[in-house]
Amino acid sequence: MRFVVVGAGSIGLLIGSYLAQHQANVTFWVRREEQAEHLRSGLVRRPENFTYEVDSTIHIEELPTDALWIIAVKYDALPVVLSEISALPVQPDLLFIQNGIGHLSLIKQYSLGHVSFATVEHGAARIDDRTVSHNGMGPINIVENDRIAPIIQWMQEIDPQNFPITTQQNAKQLLFRKVLINCAINPLTALLEIRNGLLLENPYFHLLFRQLCEELLSNFEEYSDLLSYSDIEEVCRKTAYNQSSMLVDRIKGRNMEIETILTAVLKEINQKGGRAPFLQMLETALLGINRSECGGC
Ligand SMILES: NC(=O)C1=CN([C@@H]2O[C@H](COP(=O)(O)OP(=O)(O)OC[C@H]3O[C@@H](n4cnc5c(N)ncnc54)[C@H](OP(=O)(O)O)[C@@H]3O)[C@@H](O)[C@H]2O)C=CC1
Numbered sequence: 001m002r003f004v005v006v007g008a009g010s011i012g013l014l015i016g017s018y019l020a021q022h023q024a025n026v027t028f029w030v031r032r033e034e035q036a037e038h039l040r041s042g043l044v045r046r047p048e049n050f051t052y053e054v055d056s057t058i059h060i061e062e063l064p065t066d067a068l069w070i071i072a073v074k075y076d077a078l079p080v081v082l083s084e085i086s087a088l089p090v091q092p093d094l095l096f097i098q099n100g101i102g103h104l105s106l107i108k109q110y111s112l113g114h115v116s117f118a119t120v121e122h123g124a125a126r127i128d129d130r131t132v133s134h135n136g137m138g139p140i141n142i143v144e145n146d147r148i149a150p151i152i153q154w155m156q157e158i159d160p161q162n163f164p165i166t167t168q169q170n171a172k173q174l175l176f177r178k179v180l181i182n183c184a185i186n187p188l189t190a191l192l193e194i195r196n197g198l199l200l201e202n203p204y205f206h207l208l209f210r211q212l213c214e215e216l217l218s219n220f221e222e223y224s225d226l227l228s229y230s231d232i233e234e235v236c237r238k239t240a241y242n243q244s245s246m247l248v249d250r251i252k253g254r255n256m257e258i259e260t261i262l263t264a265v266l267k268e269i270n271q272k273g274g275r276a277p278f279l280q281m282l283e284t285a286l287l288g289i290n291r292s293e294c295g296g297c
């Protein structure tokens with residue numbers, strides 16, 4: 001099996017490590033030559049600390065187009081990456097794993113080949129350019145599709161215990177389920193500067209978490225078969241020792257994924273005539289934090 005992983009951050013490194021561990025041919029497309037060199041000396045995954053062999057380059061023209069390309073950059077990096085991919089003479093198959101829902105419409109602006117979507121419920125943190133820490137286990141849910149069915153089947157078989165893969169039919173439902181989970185976990189952890197598990201362990205934070213979940217779930221009753229309060233709690237418990245991707249962005253002074261997660265969900269709620277004052281307050285607070293703390297925004 002051949003894969004290109006676009007972006008060697010927390011999730012790109014995590015997914016690449018499992019694929020390489022099971023003898024897939026994995027090439028990372030990164031933007032710094034220094035990182036490409038580090039990765040060529042092996043990708044390390046903690047806590048096991050085993051090293052896996054991968055290839056890496058900064059040059060898009062060196063990448064195989066007969067591979068599945070897993071797009072593992074953040075939402076705000078998609079325009080740069082997709083402009084380059086859409087200019088390729090042969091279009092590879094793409095799998096988007098971003099949190100949020102903004103990319104569903106964004107990608108329509110580019111002329112791409114076959115695209116699929118997935119959501120990731122693992123917790124992961126990049127330690128350095130070639131080392132990732134697997135901080136919490138959850139499924140990768142991929143939207144079923146015939147074109148990449150053999151690859152999905154292979155992925156399902158490699159390590160169901162630690163790298164479970166499930167499939168779903170409806171992309172919008174799948175992404176929506178995950179964005180509601182992220183609305184419940186990411187903004188509070190980023191604002192309070194706490195790891196995910198403290199939303200359950202600290203009674204005051206737990207109260208806020210419950211209130212936010214109630215607000216979200218009551219606005220999306222049509223999702224009650226797909227997502228319950230205990231499902232959100234389970235993701236939080238399984239990733240208890242992870243810092244959410246939004247908190248990591250805040251700590252590093254990077255742009256937080258507010259637009260594709262909070263703003264997009266608030267827009268849906270407004271369109272339905274619903275109300276979400278708690279989520280609205282979190283959006284405003286995080287936009288303010290982004291404004292004063294994010295270096296490049
Ligand atoms: N971290 C987590 O636990 C989880 C994250 N997610 C989602 O997964 C997605 C990825 O997040 P995460 O892995 O945490 O993000 P990271 O910030 O850790 O990684 C993003 C990577 O993209 C790279 N990148 C940015 N621009 C480009 C470019 N133009 N070309 C090539 N590479 C580029 C960055 O490179 P550089 O290092 O050079 O800046 C970085 O390595 C997000 O949508 C996130 O919400 C989902 C579930 C859990």
Ligand SMILES: CC(C)(CO)C(=O)C(=O)O
Nearest residue numbers: 121123185239242244245
């Ligand atoms: C699954 C979870 C909540 C893990 O922290 C995540 O999606 C994120 O951090 O963005």
